[in-house]
Amino acid sequence: MILAEELKKRGHTVWLGVHKRYQDIVKATGIDTVEIGGDLEYFLSTTQEGIELRRNPSILKMGLVKRTFQPMIEEWFNGILSGIKDADLIVLTVASIILGLSCIEKFPNTKAIGIYTFPVTRTAHFSPPSLGGTSDSLFNWTNLLKWKIVDFTMSNIYNDKLNELRVTKDLPPMKLNYDRMTRSLFRKPMVSATIYSKYLLPRPSDWHENDHMVGPIPEEGNQNFEPPTPLLDFLTKWKNEKIIYVGLGSMMGTMFEADEKIEFIRKILLALDRNNCKAVISLVGFENKDISKLSTTDNILYLTHGIPHCWLFLYMSATIHHGGAGTTHASLRYGLPTLVLSFGADQPFNGDRIFINRLGPRSIPIRQTNVKNLANAIRDVMIDNYNIIFIKPVLKRLAN
Structure with missing residues (x-):
């Protein structure tokens, strides 16, 4: 969105390929859209294969993964194909690389570049983020082997259907x-x-000169933003206390059913209570009937509408989130020690980079969380002075 708006300011005609549920959000900013079907959250919550994969996610269940993804692959392919036909340039993202490269051959005059939220180019210096594990291996050859595993897996999922x-x-x-x-x-x-x-x-030294690492695209402040009164009242009440932000993004809807989401938030509430923490918890995307099942205290504020990180994080002392690349860079940009509760994809990798750089405690996979390890990690992120010792030097570099 930020990139599209900037390109439009520079005189380009821009359209974004998005799922139907995001079209109104994008159009409200003045950016045109092309609808891309195959909404992953919809397939994981409505199809028999998707529900089974969500309950027991494993790349080892290749047959189940292929059955889940093949209907989506067709919708992705057709959506991207319709969007690219009038374009001079297609910007490929992590999710659209294979699909976009499969389509672009139909339009030989269309150019392409990749803009990725995490590295997708093979290197001996670190493991592939998409593998969903730690970022480093003991030996370089182990890293290269992991990249081959990712290539093999992606080819296995996509090859037959895309060539068809x-x-x-x-x-x-x-x-x-x-x-x-x-x-x-x-x-x-x-x-x-x-x-x-x-x-x-x-940036790895074995990358080609065409592969650039350019840093995050920051969300700039919206001078017209007016925060809701309950949020202002909460921040005023606890202005002399440390406040922690909790936001797990859209992955909650992708990986958890409604009752599971509520049960997980309850774990976090208990862990926060054990540390006597004040917290702002984002429940964007939750239904009101589910939110009403959660207990309320003076120490906790629930957000039901999105608040720009560039405004909210100025008032926070630490963050807990899913480890998406955007939220990871945002929390560090504002000097906040960060605990990652990772679902999958690149999130464990990002959590590992935070831990390795001493910017927060070791991340916890979402399916391994319990009140005890959450409480211990929250204590670490609030007490261990990551902010003073480690984050401040990195913050100065990130801000530059």
Whole structure:
């Protein structure tokens, strides 16, 4: 959204490929959209395969993963194909790389670049973020082996279905591998920009010169933003106390059913209470009937509408979140020690980078959380003075 708005200011015609439920949000900013079907949250909550995969997520269940993803792949392919037909340039994201590269051959005059929220280019210096584990291995060859595992897995999920779809568009079969696809299409590595801070993860020396690490795209302050009165009252009441922000994003809806979401928030409430913490908890996306099941105290404020991080984080002392790249960089930009409760994808990687750089405690996988380990981690993030010793030097670099 930030990038699209900036490109539009510079005179470009811009449209975003988004799921239907996001179209009104995007259009409200004046950006045109192309609808992309295959909403992952919808498929995981409504199809038999998706529900089973959500309850027991494992890449080892390859048959189940393929059955879940193949209907979505077709919708993604057709949506991107319709969006790219009039474009001079397509900006590929992490989620659309393979699909976009599969489509672009149909339009040889269309150029492409990649803008990624985490690294997708193979390197010996760290493990692939998408594998969902720690960021470092003991040996470089182990890192390279993990990148091969990711390539094999992605090819296994996408290859048959995408090549079947390519045939319907008079395109030849293609080996679905990021490096091979970009070199085949462009005769050299595609220009890419990874919007990740080099102070969290140095740019690897074995990347091609076309692969850039440019740092995060910051959310700028909205001078017209007016915070709700209950939030202002809460911040005023506890202005001399440390307040922690808790926000787990859209992943809650993707991975948990309604009752599970409420039960998880209750765990967090108990852990916060054990530390006598004041907290602002985002419940954006929760239904009112579910929110009413949660206890209320003077120490806790529930947010039911989105508040810009660039405003809210100025008043926080620490954060707990899912470890998405955007929220990770936002919390560190404002000098906040951070605890990551990771669901999957790149989130464990981001949590590991925070821990390695001494910017917060070790992350906890969401399915392994309990009141005890949450309470211990919250105590660490609030008491261990990460802010003074470690975050301040990094903050100065991130702010620059």
